[in-house]
Amino acid sequence: MGIVKIxxxxxxxxxxxxxxxxxxxxxxxxxxxxxxxxxxxxxxxxHREICQWLIRAELAGGLDITMAVTGQLGTPSAPSTEKH
Known part of the structure; x- marks a missing residue:
């Protein structure tokens, strides 16, 4: 952990x-x-696709820069046309 000045x-x-x-x-x-x-x-x-990536990353053990750069989490899915 580090300290970031803002x-x-x-x-x-x-x-x-x-x-x-x-x-x-x-x-x-x-x-x-x-x-x-x-x-x-x-x-x-x-934003929706980024949120999907964040959820996939969490399920895979957390987001690291390698996943973000290489796309290891796959392509976010297309929006569903199904009504809820």
Whole structure:
């Protein structure tokens, strides 16, 4: 574990978003970093597809940069046309 210095404004943004989504400040920061990492590495993916990757990664033991770069988690599935 390491320490990352962030601005006071970003810390407040993390606090607000974390409270709204029932996450700690650290969990919210890690979530945004994961989403940002996948967005930079796979700009063709939308938010839904990135969330699918994050779920697959969690089921596979956690997201690491090797999975993100090599696409080991596969391609996110197409949206379902089935109504719920």
């Amino acid at each position: 601005s006071d404004l970003m810390h407040e943004n993390l606090r607000v978003a974390g409270n709204a989504l029932s996450r700690s400040i650290n969990a919210q920061a890690e979530h945004w970093m994961r989403v940002g990492m996948l967005t930079e590495m796979h700009p063709e993916l939308n």
